[in-house]
Amino acid sequence: MTKKGELNQGDDISGTIHEVGEGVSEFKKGDRVFAFHQMLAPGGSYAEYAVAWAHTTAFLPENASFQEGAALPLASLTSALGLYSRLRLPQPWLPRKDDEKPIPLVIYGASSSIGYYATQFAVRSNIHPIIGVAGRARSHVEKLLDPSKGDTIVDYRDGDEAVQKGIKDALKGAELYHCFDGVSEKGSYQNVAAVMPENGHITLVLPGKDFSDCPKHVKQSITMVGDVHNDHKDFGSVFFRYIAKGVEEGWFKAQPQEEIAGGLNGVEEGLANLKSGKASAVKYVFKVADTPGAGKD
Amino acid sequence: MKEAIIRAGPKVEIVDSPVPKAEKGQVVIKVVYSGSNPKDWYD
Numbered sequence: 471m472t473k474k475g476e477l478n479q480g481d482d483i484s485g486t487i488h489e490v491g492e493g494v495s496e497f498k499k500g501d502r503v504f505a506f507h508q509m510l511a512p513g514g515s516y517a518e519y520a521v522a523w524a525h526t527t528a529f530l531p532e533n534a535s536f537q538e539g540a541a542l543p544l545a546s547l548t549s550a551l552g553l554y555s556r557l558r559l560p561q562p563w564l565p566r567k568d569d570e571k572p573i574p575l576v577i578y579g580a581s582s583s584i585g586y587y588a589t590q591f592a593v594r595s596n597i598h599p600i601i602g603v604a605g606r607a608r609s610h611v612e613k614l615l616d617p618s619k620g621d622t623i624v625d626y627r628d629g630d631e632a633v634q635k636g637i638k639d640a641l642k643g644a645e646l647y648h649c650f651d652g653v654s655e656k657g658s659y660q661n662v663a664a665v666m667p668e669n670g671h672i673t674l675v676l677p678g679k680d681f682s683d684c685p686k687h688v689k690q691s692i693t694m695v696g697d698v699h700n701d702h703k704d705f706g707s708v709f710f711r712y713i714a715k716g717v718e719e720g721w722f723k724a725q726p727q728e729e730i731a732g733g734l735n736g737v738e739e740g741l742a743n744l745k746s747g748k749a750s751a752v753k754y755v756f757k758v759a760d761t762p763g764a765g766k767d
Numbered sequence: 768m769k770e771a772i773i774r775a776g777p778k779v780e781i782v783d784s785p786v787p788k789a790e791k792g793q794v795v796i797k798v799v800y801s802g803s804n805p806k807d808w809y810d
Contacts, residue, residue: 520798
């Protein structure tokens with residue numbers, strides 16, 4: 471018997487179609503896919519078989535490994551929702567034109583999975599300058615940036631004052647109206663709000679956290695990836711297929727993966743590493759067939 | 768099939784569960800790799 475809240479929490483699925491439900495014409499048994507499982511619902515990805523809605527399932531491109539497929543779903547859709555549903559930035563398929571006004575964007579936690587994906591979307595949308603706030607894994611995301619367009623990294627290890635000054639310097643007098651805060655704690659939104667005018671907008675990512683300490687002169691919103699199974703179903707459907715296209719074409723790359731041995735037995739170590747903050751610019755993935763006793767169904 | 772249940776800690780327990788069925792609009796996927804996210808552990 472499992473207690474409330476104790477369940478198979480896995481949401482990132484990569485594998486092959488086993489069974490197709492009524493009304494699903496896009497996929498057939500054996501297709502290589504990756505999918506975002508509905509959070510807190512039964513049928514999560516920490517199992518030999520998992521359940522996903524067809525609209526948040528997409529073909530895994532031939533040039534992508536199953537490991538890469540497992541690193542994409544939740545985080546990439548979070549980034550898409552943050553930039554395009556909450557911050558309403560120019561769509562990646564209708565990017566800002568070079569002769570249009572620059573759109574400064576702060577991506578806090580730029581080398582984390584959601585920050586890495588947000589940065590790649592921002593580049594695709596021709597949003598610049600991108601001001602990425604990162605730490606020990608900064609070089610990972612720095613490679614995506616274009617300094618000739620004003621993009622830069624501000625290192626949070628230098629402290630709050632230095633972060634605020636770094637963002638301000640990077641703006642070169644422009645006003646900052648958009649921030650995707652992929653950290654949403656440890657002073658992140660206070661640092662951004664300190665250099666943001668009224669009507670600036672910070673979108674945050676830790677649903678359930680108390681954000682009453684977020685300075686009131688800025689607009690705050692919460693990016694909740696579960697919306698793609700709620701009131702953003704079409705958004706999720708379009709973006710998930712677009713992410714697959716980006717992977718196939720090479721302009722959207724999965725966060726580097728680290729496989730933890732032991733199949734599902736490795737989940738505990740992976741989650742402990744996430745909790746302790748050991749994870750840096752890495753996605754932990756698990757090869758389910760390596761689980762002791764697997765393969766009987 | 769084998770399935771991992773996440774308990775506080777995080778502690779993980781591997782249990783035997785029935786293979787899920789696809790409802791209307793869903794697919795069942797034979798998982799090759801599963802990925803993890805910070806939200807997967809809780810206190």
